[in-house]
Amino acid sequence: MKLAEIDTPALIIELDSFERNLGRLADAAAKGGVGLRPHAKTHKSAIIAHKQIALGALGACCQKVSEAEALVHAGVPDILVSNEVIGRGKLMRLAALARLARIGVCVDDPAAVAMIEEAAGALDTTLTVLVEIDVGANRCGVEAGAPALRLAEQVARAPHLRFDGLQAYQGAAQHLRSYAERRAAIARAAELAETSKRMIERAGIPCPRVSGAGTGTYRFEIESGVYTELQCGSYVFMDADYARNRGEDDRMQPEFEQSLFVLATVMSRPTEDRAILDAGLKAVSVDSGMPLVVDHPGVEFIRAADEHGRLQLARPTNTLRLGDKVRLVPGHCDPTVNLYDWYVCLRQGKIEALWPIDGRGAIQ
């Protein structure tokens, strides 16, 4: 079965470029002497997590307990929930997972440490804990330095928790457009992580792990010498937003290839300059801008309604006809993937596999 025969909207992986992306980051991490723990919040797929592990990854990151459950039940043996988990129900589920796989979780609040210890104790299991510090993203995380030390001490004292280091992800740096800005943001993040790590070690608590980094900045985390583990997710697929980041030469030349596409069909062709696709807000996320139209220069995706995408045609328009298939590059890969149940995997234009999106909708 070929591309043209796939019903739409469909989520497509181009396997050749996808595999090159996987290999490229695995090589960079190995050469840089750091671990790689790719983020599964991007792909939500056990098959892809297993492929990453086969290329040397330590395991996977997840963002939610239910996402971790989907992967552990599909055999992924080592997961860091790179996020805070709050509430007895979720923590009991997390502790239960720790009997099936190596499970880590982040904390940024003393009250949370007590709750996690209680859940792990109730199931007589051990959870690995990273203290999350705010390294500039202004999201979660305790302040670096003394507050991080106090949390680390609390974790180290808890009988069912194993303090393992720091979560130091600078999410706000990933889409800073200039290379220099991204480098500066990660230099500051690394400094905060290093200060915290030293304070903790001076207090006699081993702090072997500093985890963080994303697709937009991972080179800087490697270069810092502080980070021990990369959490990049989007590199497997890329998206229009990441592709707008500029490199050291100030040009937009992404080092990873676009491997994820939404396939859509022209469902209406009402005027010379307008074509309507069968893919709108429920088929492609627009939070980071409209999708890009590939293969059709001069055609722009200008508006997404719930189930419709409006294309503006600048050039002679008879090239797009009713029923034609169009490939779109999503503005933002992660929330787009979360709209689908399956990947349709293509190699050289032919379907090679269908992969379930195990963690689709796993938001708890």
Added chain:
Amino acid sequence: MKLAEIDTPALIIELDSFERNLGRLADAAAKGGVGLRPHAKTHKSAIIAHKQIALGALGACCQKVSEAEALVHAGVPDILVSNEVIGRGKLMRLAALARLARIGVCVDDPAAVAMIEEAAGALDTTLTVLVEIDVGANRCGVEAGAPALRLAEQVARAPHLRFDGLQAYQGAAQHLRSYAERRAAIARAAELAETSKRMIERAGIPCPRVSGAGTGTYRFEIESGVYTELQCGSYVFMDADYARNRGEDDRMQPEFEQSLFVLATVMSRPTEDRAILDAGLKAVSVDSGMPLVVDHPGVEFIRAADEHGRLQLARPTNTLRLGDKVRLVPGHCDPTVNLYDWYVCLRQGKIEALWPIDGRGAIQ
């Protein structure tokens, strides 16, 4: 089980206000002497469609064949796919549905009429067809007047199609903020529909049905005397975007009540003026603006990441604590519903039912 015990993020229906919304539009349609065919693309739920039919609705609208399949298989007897359907695969599925329920579909292209006839003929069934005219939304639809007549003639000649009238939905008018603008847009739409209807009838083809209208404009479609059927969807739930529409007195006083909420938990409380929720882009759609925080004046949802929502706290901040539950009003209800598998239905703060979202992800 009560609100505070529901794990998050969760999609909540407040049944009392939801039921009042259902009754209010059913009454308005009955008084106005027009049919009501509520749009199921909003709720994607057979249970809700059945409730609407029990209150007098003619059936349901769907936007996609797979959405119609989900409802027909759950017993909804009469569905209009208020949209164009392109491609032999989808059309064969649509024709198969017509053996189980009354099924209508829209066309705006001569090539599509031939394809629909072929599918209906292949299964020896009959499909009801509305000709969609562009009444100002600049999306799908043929031009009103002569082009609409030509399509109607083509449909009327097709042995397995039953021409039933016009699809004349003015989507672009729904969120025009002023009452006068919305009224003017629908006056123009009704004029285009009426002209087309007269031309078709003068050609000897009965044109009993003019279908359209949404939550933002339905009063004008009723008043026009041209529309015979309302397709409102969002009125069952409402959202922050619809609530910004202004009434005749230029005030924002929605006639329907907010009945849909996303329940989220405070998962991090890192600074005095910041709280982080466990609900981001995968839990609430932000295409029409950020969600609103209810019950907490002075608290603003300022940024959504994939799995995090950042709250800015303007007032003394100790009112929101780690683990607190917060109700959010989605910016846009339809794509938010599409992120969930279940509604949690509450009455007076207690869970009364869980309703499956049958059409979740049904985008083909």
